[in-house]
Each structure stands twice: as structure tokens, then as C-alpha cells.
Amino acid sequence: MFSWIKVQHQGVDVCINNAGLALPEPLLSGKTSGWKTIMDVNVIALSVCAREAYQSMKERKVDDGPIININSICGHRVVNNADAHFYTASKYAVTALTEGLRQELREAKTHIRATCISPGLVETECAYRLFSENPEIAVATYKSVKCLQAADIANAVVYVLSAPPHVQSGDIEITPVEQSM
Template identity: 35%
Template sequence: MMKIALITGATSGIGEACARRFAEGGYSLILTARRADKLAAVKAELEAKGTKVLTLVFDVRDAEAAKQAVDSIPAEWQNIDVLINNAGLALGLDKEYEGDPEDWNTMIDTNIKGLLTMTRLIVPAMVKRNEGHVINVGSVAGDAAYACGNVYCATKAAVKSISDGLRIDVADTAVRVTNLKPGLVETNFSNVRFHGDNERADKVYKGIKPLTGADIADVAFYAASAPKHVQIAEVLVLATHQANGNVIHREA
């Protein structure tokens, strides 16, 4: 019987790295994202290495599209072992009273409501089978707010509470829940946050060796690979010279 991992936001950053790591670990993959062309490229790469891949094109902000996509999963793919709720983003770095409400809505709809939608669609079958693992990609930003992070930090604090709440709700089952909280990871995260301003995005990682998507994927795979009686409930992963969301030592 094949092991199956469903990964949202699987075409870049941590999601794409998780796809590669779980493929290496022998999983078949259901990969979701908004862009069909990028999904097709990741699918082709992984299938060339022998991994079975099913792709679903939708935006997690669209609950009906997500439901239709999940409903379309063939019977042989429906016993999902691991759900990685990775799709998420930060937009803007402004004082709260100067923020863009559209950015707020996108972050809330993606980081919170999209995660809840996928949880609602996938977890009931895990509970029914009495097995499965949900890995939510949170952030160090969910532990404490930092300057101008306001709404993004709030969404990642919500991921922590949602993860904790789900863990309580499935405690009478063998379903496991992990909140994976990365610190500074060099992906396209900052480029998206700054709406394509590459120069500003590059400064985020200046003077420090940040984590990579592959580093976080390794931790996700470790959590999924733990013995069935072991639940890695929460993992905070930081670059060596990062102490928390606010304290980063940068070399001159």
C-alpha cells in the first residue's frame, strides 16, 4: 500500500522542498497550488525519479474549488497519510494603522481559512481510519508579534491555536498534529511580502545564513517518520544566529 502525502502550496519554497523530501522518503504525492504550469513542472521532475504524483490546481482561499478538487481524488489516492498545510504568505510590512486591507484579507483567507478548509476536507477520513498526520506550517512569528508584522503574526498565532485545538480534538484517535514553526527561511517569501521588490527582499537575508526550504522539509519528514506512539507536537526551527522573531545577529 502506498504512503500518500498531500502538500498545499507545493510549487515553491517550503512546499516544493517538502515534495522533494517526501518523494525521497517513498511517499506518493498529491500536490496542490494555484499555477498549473508550475505544478506540471514539479510533477514531471518527481515522476522522472519514480514518484507517483497527482496534481490539483486550486486556490485554498476558494473553499468550493478546494472541495471540488478533493472530491475528484481517485479512490486509490484517498487514504492520505500526511496533510501538509503549507500554503501561506506574508504581504506588506507596514504599521498596523497604515496597512493595506487587501493584504490583510489575502493573508487571513490563505493562512487561516485556507488551512481550515483543507483540514475540514481531509481530517475526517483520517479520524475514520484512526490514522494520519497533519503538519501545519506556522512560524516563529506566531509566538510573538514583531514590528510591522501585526496581521501576519496574528495569522501564524492562529495556526498555533488551530493546531493545538485540533490536537485536543483528535486525542482519542491515532491522528497526530504538528505545528512546524520556521524562523528566517530564504525562499520567495520576502519577495512576495514586498510585492516583487527584489532589492528589499534580499536585505532580509543580508549578514546571516538563513534556513532553506530543504531544512524545514527535513524536520517535517522527521516528524512524519517518528514512531506511531510519538507525536512531535511543535517544533521551532531557527537559523543559528536568530534567537526569536525579533533578535537576529547579522555580520557586518
């Protein structure tokens, strides 16, 4: 992907890592293959993209490009739902990776910034995948509060992108007003 970007667009100026996967794989009964899939998408792919974006920016002397990791409120709080515990662990990893990335970028004396945007309940296919064996739970979850919309997350991304180069937006948590978590 990054080779194609280099050929087509000369490189990366901005990286927005927005992949996420939740599977119903509890800690006591989940499948190792499911856990590996979650980690590959939520942690490894995000880390690879951040590394490659940084290398592309560095190569082209882009010194203020943002790397934005779209995380989850689950990266900061553990919900009482066994099906979500491994997903939550992967999102805690994203929180830690973003802070580690900030520290490494600072040590590299670059102005490339790393930000973590952590939405609460957004109406997507995520809950349907997580509760695939019982889809009425997903329906009830999305009806329980006025959910965030994709535009709400996009507005947070625009905020980060529009911040002056000397401003580091750290962790931005966005939740529906009615969501208790």
C-alpha cells in the same frame, strides 16, 4: 481538491499544510482586502484542509495519519516590523488552531496527530512579497544570516512522519543559529 484525491488515490493518509502568504499590510494603514487575503490563505485554507484530511482519514479508518501545519516563528514571536504584524497575527492563529486540533483529535479518541513546524528565516519569495515596494530590504534580510533552506524544513517533516504512532510532536521551532528573534 479532496474529491479529486478521493477518486485518484482513495483518500488522504497525511496532510501537510504548507501555504503561507505575507503582504505588507500594517495594522494602522493596511487594506482590509489584504488582511482578508492573508487570513484566507494562512488560516481558513489551512483549517479547511485539516478538516477535510481528518474526514478522509476517519472515513477510511486511518487512525494514525499526521496533520502537519507549516507555520512560522512569527506564530510565536512578534517582530518589530509594521508590515509583518498582520501576517504575524495570522501565524499566531495557526499556532492556536494546531493546539485546538490536537485537543479535538484527542477528544475524538483518534491517534491522528497534529504538529506545528515553525521555521525562522527561510530564503523564499516571502520577504520579496512582504517588501515588494523596497526589495533591497528582502535582499539585506536574506544576507544578514545564513538562512534555513527548504531541505531543513523537509527534514523536520520527515522527522514528524517517521515518529512512532504513540509519539506526538507538538510545536517544532527551527531557526538559523544567527537569527535573533
